[in-house]
Amino acid sequence: MKREEIHIIARHSDWQAGEIDKALKSEVYPKPREWYSFLKWSSLALGATLFLSGVIFFFAYNWQYLHKFGKMGIVAGLLILLILLAVFAPWQTRIKKALLISASVFVGVLFAVFGQIYQTGANAYDFFLAWTIFSVAWVVTARSAVLWLLFGILLNTTYFLYIVQVASMPLREFGLHIGCLLNFGMFLLIHFCPSLFTDHKKARSWLSSLFAMASALLACACFIMGLWDTDKGLLLLISVILAGVTGLSFYIAGISARKLSLVVIVNLMALVCIVSVVLRLSQHQFETGLLLNMLFVPLGLYLMVQHAVRVNKKWKDDGEQVA
Amino acid sequence: MENKLPDWLINSDIRFEEKAILDEYAANERFVGNRALRIFIVIGTFLASTLAFSTVLAMGFYDSPAAMMIIGLAAIGFGLRIHRQRISDVAETFSLTLIFMGFACIPMALPDWNKFIDLNCLILMTLAAGCFIFSRRQLLSFLSVISFLSLFGLWITSKGEPLLLPGFSLVMLCLMVTLSLQEGKWISSYRKFSIHYLPVTLALTIALIAVHYLFTVTTAPVLTENQPVKLLYFSIPNIVFCLYVLHSFSREIGIVNVKQKSLLLGVIAVILLLTLYTPTISISLCLAVLNFRNRYYTGLIVSAISLVIAIGLYYYDMHFTLLTKSILLMTSGAVILGGFLFIHQSGKAHE
Numbered sequence: 001m002k003r004e005e006i007h008i009i010a011r012h013s014d015w016q017a018g019e020i021d022k023a024l025k026s027e028v029y030p031k032p033r034e035w036y037s038f039l040k041w042s043s044l045a046l047g048a049t050l051f052l053s054g055v056i057f058f059f060a061y062n063w064q065y066l067h068k069f070g071k072m073g074i075v076a077g078l079l080i081l082l083i084l085l086a087v088f089a090p091w092q093t094r095i096k097k098a099l100l101i102s103a104s105v106f107v108g109v110l111f112a113v114f115g116q117i118y119q120t121g122a123n124a125y126d127f128f129l130a131w132t133i134f135s136v137a138w139v140v141t142a143r144s145a146v147l148w149l150l151f152g153i154l155l156n157t158t159y160f161l162y163i164v165q166v167a168s169m170p171l172r173e174f175g176l177h178i179g180c181l182l183n184f185g186m187f188l189l190i191h192f193c194p195s196l197f198t199d200h201k202k203a204r205s206w207l208s209s210l211f212a213m214a215s216a217l218l219a220c221a222c223f224i225m226g227l228w229d230t231d232k233g234l235l236l237l238i239s240v241i242l243a244g245v246t247g248l249s250f251y252i253a254g255i256s257a258r259k260l261s262l263v264v265i266v267n268l269m270a271l272v273c274i275v276s277v278v279l280r281l282s283q284h285q286f287e288t289g290l291l292l293n294m295l296f297v298p299l300g301l302y303l304m305v306q307h308a309v310r311v312n313k314k315w316k317d318d319g320e321q322v323a
Numbered sequence: 324m325e326n327k328l329p330d331w332l333i334n335s336d337i338r339f340e341e342k343a344i345l346d347e348y349a350a351n352e353r354f355v356g357n358r359a360l361r362i363f364i365v366i367g368t369f370l371a372s373t374l375a376f377s378t379v380l381a382m383g384f385y386d387s388p389a390a391m392m393i394i395g396l397a398a399i400g401f402g403l404r405i406h407r408q409r410i411s412d413v414a415e416t417f418s419l420t421l422i423f424m425g426f427a428c429i430p431m432a433l434p435d436w437n438k439f440i441d442l443n444c445l446i447l448m449t450l451a452a453g454c455f456i457f458s459r460r461q462l463l464s465f466l467s468v469i470s471f472l473s474l475f476g477l478w479i480t481s482k483g484e485p486l487l488l489p490g491f492s493l494v495m496l497c498l499m500v501t502l503s504l505q506e507g508k509w510i511s512s513y514r515k516f517s518i519h520y521l522p523v524t525l526a527l528t529i530a531l532i533a534v535h536y537l538f539t540v541t542t543a544p545v546l547t548e549n550q551p552v553k554l555l556y557f558s559i560p561n562i563v564f565c566l567y568v569l570h571s572f573s574r575e576i577g578i579v580n581v582k583q584k585s586l587l588l589g590v591i592a593v594i595l596l597l598t599l600y601t602p603t604i605s606i607s608l609c610l611a612v613l614n615f616r617n618r619y620y621t622g623l624i625v626s627a628i629s630l631v632i633a634i635g636l637y638y639y640d641m642h643f644t645l646l647t648k649s650i651l652l653m654t655s656g657a658v659i660l661g662g663f664l665f666i667h668q669s670g671k672a673h674e
Contacts (some may be wrong), residue, residue, distance in 0.1 A: 003521075003618070007517045008348065009498070010511060010514060011343075011510075011515065011517050011518070012343040012344045013337050013340070015337050016510065017511040019337075019505035020505065020506075021505075021506070021507030024507060025575075026620055029616060032577030032617065035572075035575075035577065037671050039576075040663060040667055043660070046634075046656075047656050047660035047661075047663055048398065048656065050634075050653075050655050051653055052656070053638075053654070054648075054651070054654075054656055055653065056649075057648055057649035057652060058646070058650075058653070060645060094412060113611075151433075188524065207361075260655070264362070264363040286381065290377055290378050290381045291378055291381075294374045294378040297370060304363075305413050305416055308363065309360065310412070
């Protein structure tokens with residue numbers, strides 16, 4: 001019995017306080033075993049965080065006095081230790097995956113230390129590129145959704161730094177579009193090759209939703225940019241096609257895989273795009289545009305919510321909703 | 324929830340209204356939606372109410388306080404009316420849009436805030452209280468309580484009295500502790516308002532954390548310059564309540580032995596006394612324990628994040644060298660890891 005059920009019954013009955021408390025204690029409140037787990041894991045997390053922070057601060061204090069080989073040795077040594085533990089230690093898979101995630105982070109730390117010691121003049125793009133490339137092997141072998149998320153962040157950071165720091169003008173003009181395609185590609189990869197990522201359905205679900213959201217955000221940004229850049233008809237055409245293709249793909253994927261999050265993302269994309277179109281068309285009459293949006297947005301929103309609720313209800317009745 | 328009454332209820336001596344219970348089960352089934360859908364509704368509602376408010380401003384109504392007041396009150400009234408009917412998620416979105424827009428319009432209709440802050444706060448608090456009383460869903464209930472508490476906090480801050488803020492924090496903490504420890508008594512005494520139980524506890528959690536971060540942290544915003552604050556007025560009640568809460572839950576935790584209970588309370592008291600001038604730690608710890616015990620994970624996550632930030636700020640504000648801080652961190656980390664081993668061994672011994 002859940003708390004909600006207890007509250008509903010209590011609202012419409014003469015159930016006494018003592019009996020309600022008994023029901024809450026037996027059905028809702030945590031048992032001693034759960035308290036024990038909570039206290040145990042909280043103290044481990046807090047203790048480990050404080051201890052590790054102390055170690056990091058200790059090294060930070062003494063950093064300038066360490067020889068350069070010492071600095072590199074410590075970081076490289078920790079990296080090797082993490083990998084050896086992940087491969088050979090007789091621990092649970094979850095812990096080994098956590099070790100690989102830490103190792104991927106330490107790759108970045110190693111490159112940062114290297115860059116600090118040997119001032120090679122490399123820019124941030126080079127640093128993130130190296131970090132991304134040298135993490136690929138562990139990302140693919142670990143098959144951890146968290147590691148794939150870290151990889152996705154690194155990939156996007158590397159790409160956008162490339163666009164800002166290195167890329168030539170023609171490529172820079174389509175930077176957002178290519179970024180959108182990059183994230184859309186990751187989404188398609190998760191959709192068509194799910195086993196590459198992780199065995200956990202829920203983890204795959206939130207990972208694909210995150211890439212879909214990133215792609216949708218960039219598609220909307222491209223659309224708005226194309227809309228307001230009146231000199232470039234080609235840019236607008238490409239932006240419209242990109243937004244249309246990504247939106248349609250998410251909708252079809254959402255309906256076929258029964259993922260309401262994708263349907264919602266498409267609805268949000270549509271809302272943002274149409275508001276932008278109305279504002280653009282009425283740019284010389286701002287109040288008219290605002291009034292049109294005020295009439296359209298609530299109506300559009302309510303129709304979208306109604307559609308999503310209906311779809312959700314249908315899937316719930318079929319008993320097969322995914323996310 | 325199944326759409327039938329549980330067998331234990333049918334076979335008990337409790338008098339109940341069958342139709343009302345089944346209607347509420349059905350309504351909950353209709354409204355319990357997907358998380359993505361709920362996020363969409365919130366974003367969409369915010370967007371729609373922002374547009375609605377912008378349109379009102381663009382039409383020039385902001386020049387007329389009377390017009391803004393009429394629009395605001397009408398929007399809130401109409402929104403509450405639709406909300407009370409509980410037709411569907413779609414209607415709920417529409418009602419929230421109107422209520423948000425109404426609340427955005429009304430402050431623009433009020434007189435100068437510097438001169439009439441008492442009156443303005445009273446008007447807005449009355450509206451928030453009205454929304455709370457008439458609300459039937461958790462989101463509106465939560466927003467009305469948090470608005471009420473924010474406005475009350477604003478009013479207290481404007482007075483500049485040093486004891487009012489700690490007093491406000493103490494009242495909220497008392498309310499939070501009694502709500503958590505006597506849930507059965509509260510929902511049996513105020514049956515119709517039991518729907519507000521979780522939103523009120525979340526609002527109190529957030530309000531308590533906000534008050535402590537705004538008025539007791541050395542790096543807090545400008546408000547702390549105008550509001551003389553004695554940190555001990557916050558810390559001491561927090562510590563007392565923290566120990567009281569742990570004492571109340573000791574049986575549920577599985578500690579029945581007086582010696583073990585005294586040891587636990589002693590250790591917690593020492594830790595909290597060491598952080599006497601950082602009341603954010605004691606309040607976050609107290610709220611985390613209360614929310615975990617009530618199995619309210621939203622509140623637990625908020626208080627856990629607050630606890631981590633509070634501990635970080637505690638060490639950051641220490642007037643020691645980096646070397647001394649690192650040794651202190653390692654020592655306290657090692658002590659807590661020792662505590663973990665002790666709990667782990669005790670658990671094994673019980674098995």
